[in-house]
Amino acid sequence: MTDGSEAGDPPPAAALRDAIDREASAEVESLVRRLRDGSDDAWKDRLRVLQSAADTEPSTVAPALPLFDAFLTDGDRPVRLRAVKTVVAVAESRPTAVEPLVEVLTERLYDDFYFVRARAAEALGLLARADPSAVDATTARARFLDCLGDEKPAARGKAAKAFAHLAAGDPDACRSAVGNFAARLDDESPVVRFWLATAVATVALDHPQTVEPIGDDVADLLADGNPFVRGRALECLGALRRDGWRPDGAVDFEPHLTDGNSFVQARACWALAGDDGRVEAHRPRLEELARADDDAVRRAATTALDGHAHGASGAGVQLVEDFRDPAYSFDADVEHPEPRENACPNCGTTYPPAGPPVCPTCDTPGR
Known part of the structure; x- marks a missing residue:
C-alpha cells in the first residue's frame, strides 16, 4: 500500500x-x-x-x-x-451531491443531538432549493415543522432556514405551512424570525392570497428589534399590498424610510413602489434617499419615484427574488445578529473565559 x-x-x-x-x-x-x-x-x-x-x-x-x-x-x-x-x-x-443521503438525513431530523437535527434540516433545505423534486415536500414540511418546535434555538433556526430554501425552490411547497408560521414569527431567536419571514415573503411574491390571512402577524414584525427581520417584513407587506391587501391597522412607513439600516430603507422604498398616493406622501424623503450613498437604497428610492412597482430587484436591490438564486448569500450578521465573546462559532455555547480547547457541546475545536 x-x-x-x-x-x-x-x-x-x-x-x-x-x-x-x-x-x-x-x-x-x-x-x-x-x-x-x-x-x-x-x-x-x-x-x-x-x-x-x-x-x-x-x-x-x-x-x-x-x-x-x-x-x-x-x-x-x-x-x-x-x-x-x-x-x-x-x-x-453542490447541493445535488446530497441527494443520495435524503433518507438518512430525514431520519437525522429526529437525532438525539439538536445540532445534528439542525444541520440535517439545513442540508435538506439546500437540496430542495436546488432541486425541489429531490425532496418529498410533504415529508419535509412535516419534519421541518417538528423542528420548528424544538427547544433549542439552533435547531429552530436551521428548520426556519430550511423552509426558506424550500420556498425558494418551489413556493407552492410551503403554501400549506404558512398558517403554521404565524405562531412562530415571535420566536425569541432573531434567526428564526428572519428565516421564517424570508419564507413567508418568498411565498407572498407568487401567492399573496395564501399569506394574506397572516398579514397582520407579518406587520407586527415591523417593530422587531432586528433590522433584517424588519426588512423581510417590508418585502412581504409590499407584495401583499400590490395584491390589494391592507392591514387592520395603519402602517407608518416613515420610521423605516428613516431607519439607519440600509437593508430596511431599501425595502421600505420597494414596499411603497406602485402606490402613487403613498409615494407622493413620502416624496421629500424618497428624493433624499434617491441621492443616498448606499447603492441599493438609491436604486430602490429611484424605482419608487419612477413608479415601477416590479422593477426593484432588476434595478439592483437584493429582495427575496434574489434569494431564489443559488449564488445569493447573506451577511454573517443575519445568521448571527448578536455575536458573543467566548462563544462557540458553531452552536453558540458560551465558554468560560479560560477554556476549554474544544466546545463541550458540539466538539468543535478552537475558538
Missing part, C-alpha cells in the same frame, strides 16, 4: 490530506470507502480532515458523500456531527 497501511486499516489522515491537496476526488472517494468499511475508532479524526476540506474544496469531497450514511448514523455523537457538517459544507455549493 502506498500509504503504508494494511488493506483493512483505515487510511491515515495524511493520505486523505494528500489526496485532497491534489484534488484527486476519485482517490478521496476510495479512501473514504476504506474508512467507512474499517474500524470506527479512526472515524472522528479522519472526518475532521474531510470537514475541513469540504469548506475549501467541496468538489473534491462531493463524490464521497454517498458513503457518509454510516457516519451519519454512528452511535458516537461527535462522528455524526462532523459528518453532517461536512455534508452541509458540500451542499452549500
Whole structure:
C-alpha cells in the first residue's frame, strides 16, 4: 500500500490530506470507502480532515458523500456531527451531491443531538432549493415543522432556514405551512424570525392570497428589534399590498424610510413602489434617499419615484427574488445578529473565559 497501511486499516489522515491537496476526488472517494468499511475508532479524526476540506474544496469531497450514511448514523455523537457538517459544507455549493443521503438525513431530523437535527434540516433545505423534486415536500414540511418546535434555538433556526430554501425552490411547497408560521414569527431567536419571514415573503411574491390571512402577524414584525427581520417584513407587506391587501391597522412607513439600516430603507422604498398616493406622501424623503450613498437604497428610492412597482430587484436591490438564486448569500450578521465573546462559532455555547480547547457541546475545536 502506498500509504503504508494494511488493506483493512483505515487510511491515515495524511493520505486523505494528500489526496485532497491534489484534488484527486476519485482517490478521496476510495479512501473514504476504506474508512467507512474499517474500524470506527479512526472515524472522528479522519472526518475532521474531510470537514475541513469540504469548506475549501467541496468538489473534491462531493463524490464521497454517498458513503457518509454510516457516519451519519454512528452511535458516537461527535462522528455524526462532523459528518453532517461536512455534508452541509458540500451542499452549500453542490447541493445535488446530497441527494443520495435524503433518507438518512430525514431520519437525522429526529437525532438525539439538536445540532445534528439542525444541520440535517439545513442540508435538506439546500437540496430542495436546488432541486425541489429531490425532496418529498410533504415529508419535509412535516419534519421541518417538528423542528420548528424544538427547544433549542439552533435547531429552530436551521428548520426556519430550511423552509426558506424550500420556498425558494418551489413556493407552492410551503403554501400549506404558512398558517403554521404565524405562531412562530415571535420566536425569541432573531434567526428564526428572519428565516421564517424570508419564507413567508418568498411565498407572498407568487401567492399573496395564501399569506394574506397572516398579514397582520407579518406587520407586527415591523417593530422587531432586528433590522433584517424588519426588512423581510417590508418585502412581504409590499407584495401583499400590490395584491390589494391592507392591514387592520395603519402602517407608518416613515420610521423605516428613516431607519439607519440600509437593508430596511431599501425595502421600505420597494414596499411603497406602485402606490402613487403613498409615494407622493413620502416624496421629500424618497428624493433624499434617491441621492443616498448606499447603492441599493438609491436604486430602490429611484424605482419608487419612477413608479415601477416590479422593477426593484432588476434595478439592483437584493429582495427575496434574489434569494431564489443559488449564488445569493447573506451577511454573517443575519445568521448571527448578536455575536458573543467566548462563544462557540458553531452552536453558540458560551465558554468560560479560560477554556476549554474544544466546545463541550458540539466538539468543535478552537475558538
